[in-house]
Amino acid sequence: MPYRGRSIGAGRHRLRVHQRIDTLESELETTKEHVRRLENTLQAVVRNADDVSIGGPCSCGESFLFVRDRELYCPQCGYQRTI
Numbered sequence: 844m845p846y847r848g849r850s851i852g853a854g855r856h857r858l859r860v861h862q863r864i865d866t867l868e869s870e871l872e873t874t875k876e877h878v879r880r881l882e883n884t885l886q887a888v889v890r891n892a893d894d895v896s897i898g899g900p901c902s903c904g905e906s907f908l909f910v911r912d913r914e915l916y917c918p919q920c921g922y923q924r925t926i
């Protein structure tokens with residue numbers, strides 16, 4: 844394995860990586876808050892809707908499944924199945 848000497852830019856590169864990680868951490872925090880708000884809202888919506896509940900994630904990976912009148916439905920890809 845060839846030895847790679849420290850280049851002059853290595854320190855600056857490390858700083859950029861740190862800044863990138865900081866940015867990602869704050870984006871992740873924002874995303875987590877957003878997801879939590881959406882979950883709370885969705886739970887309230889489901890509580891207020893008589894015959895709808897939320898099933899597991901759809902195989903398309905884009906949405907959870909609606910469960911309504913013994914039928915699973917994905918609002919994202921249109922998948923439908925009677926249970």
Ligand SMILES: [Zn+2]
Pocket residue numbers: 901902903904905906917918919920921922
């Ligand atoms: Zn789907």
